[in-house]
Amino acid sequence: MARTRNIWVLPEISDNGEEINKLSLGLLTGARDVAEKVGGTVTALVPGDRTADYSDILGKYGVSRVYIFQDPLLQYSLAEAYVAALLPRIQAEKPWLILMGHTTIGRELAPRLAALLDTGVITNCARIDFSQPEQPKFSRPVYGDQLYQEVVFQTDNTMLVTMDPRALNVTPAARPVKVRALTIEPKLTAESIKTRHLEYLPADSRTVDIADASTIVSAGMGAVTDEILPLVEELADLIEGAIGTTRPVVDGGKIPRERMIGQTGKVVSPEYYLALGISGATHHVGGIQDSGKIVAVNRDPQAPIFQSSDVGAAADLKEVLPALIERIKRARDNGEIL
Numbered sequence: 001m002a003r004t005r006n007i008w009v010l011p012e013i014s015d016n017g018e019e020i021n022k023l024s025l026g027l028l029t030g031a032r033d034v035a036e037k038v039g040g041t042v043t044a045l046v047p048g049d050r051t052a053d054y055s056d057i058l059g060k061y062g063v064s065r066v067y068i069f070q071d072p073l074l075q076y077s078l079a080e081a082y083v084a085a086l087l088p089r090i091q092a093e094k095p096w097l098i099l100m101g102h103t104t105i106g107r108e109l110a111p112r113l114a115a116l117l118d119t120g121v122i123t124n125c126a127r128i129d130f131s132q133p134e135q136p137k138f139s140r141p142v143y144g145d146q147l148y149q150e151v152v153f154q155t156d157n158t159m160l161v162t163m164d165p166r167a168l169n170v171t172p173a174a175r176p177v178k179v180r181a182l183t184i185e186p187k188l189t190a191e192s193i194k195t196r197h198l199e200y201l202p203a204d205s206r207t208v209d210i211a212d213a214s215t216i217v218s219a220g221m222g223a224v225t226d227e228i229l230p231l232v233e234e235l236a237d238l239i240e241g242a243i244g245t246t247r248p249v250v251d252g253g254k255i256p257r258e259r260m261i262g263q264t265g266k267v268v269s270p271e272y273y274l275a276l277g278i279s280g281a282t283h284h285v286g287g288i289q290d291s292g293k294i295v296a297v298n299r300d301p302q303a304p305i306f307q308s309s310d311v312g313a314a315a316d317l318k319e320v321l322p323a324l325i326e327r328i329k330r331a332r333d334n335g336e337i338l
Ligand SMILES: Cc1cc2nc3c(=O)[nH]c(=O)nc-3n(C[C@H](O)[C@H](O)[C@H](O)COP(=O)(O)OP(=O)(O)OC[C@H]3O[C@@H](n4cnc5c(N)ncnc54)[C@H](O)[C@@H]3O)c2cc1C
Pocket: 219, 220, 221, 222, 223, 245, 246, 247, 248, 249, 260, 261, 262, 263, 264, 265, 266, 276, 277, 278, 279, 280, 281, 282, 283, 284, 287, 297, 298, 299, 300, 303, 315, 316, 317, 318
């Protein structure tokens, strides 16, 4: 007998319980898409310490059932507590597929669950091919996004997949669905969970995820010499900007890959994007178009970045950066800016 194709999905709801983020709406959209292709249903899993069932928003995205796992120990997104809450339900109902984001919690949770369920996990999946619904093919970027690897599950157990946030689109269902909500109280005990949430620390603007940053100071090949890069970092510190970069800089090992912006990097939408020593290749510009204001400095007046920027200076960073840093410091000292 053909197995029912129940798709479970873990949207991420902020710890204050107020918002389902864009990535999660993308996951809900993706889960509905899968359900439509394979004739399944979508169940959302919502661990937390609250009573809200989010039916309105979940129904808009085609979710027909939501399991609210309610326990004081689920107040914060701790993978260990999530596993303790979700595992018995998964073991009892054996969903066909569980989708989560390739995020901090998804990366930690999926392998833990996979080990305990004795199944596999496919991480950072960008595409799913359902031409053979009984054995979908999952594609994931490898070798720094140069190639895609196709993977299939060889198991009858639940398939666990974390989705690449870049691959998700947000589209509500054509018609809202009525959501059935079930509250489950897993009754977790503090002794069985070894990790504890202590406090939230303010994000260091230089290490904050560039996808969430409101100011990005981005260093291209023209800004990563031994002389210029420390100035870029000093400027980023001063204006609390997150450091971004281009692909050749990452390939050269000067700035880590998670800071790369563009078609094969992250798509960013800060209020201010400073493009320093960046030529403005379409591969890069594709990732910055949702920025509020783009300010570019490049010594080549013909650099394509000027066509995409709101403010541009055709100048050498060796001269511009010390003067700009000096000017900002003076304005701070004089109380002209905070
Ligand atoms: C399939 C594919 C996918 C790609 N994906 C991405 C992607 O996601 N993101 C990405 O960024 N790239 C990507 N690339 C690479 C992209 O095509 C460009 O090569 C890259 O964006 C260029 O990086 P850059 O601007 O730092 O370097 P360059 O093009 O070398 O530009 C350096 C600039 O710095 C200026 N400069 C030099 N010295 C100074 C100075 N002292 N003061 C002021 N200006 C100075 C120069 O005039 C020049 O314009 C991809 C390429 C391919 C083929």
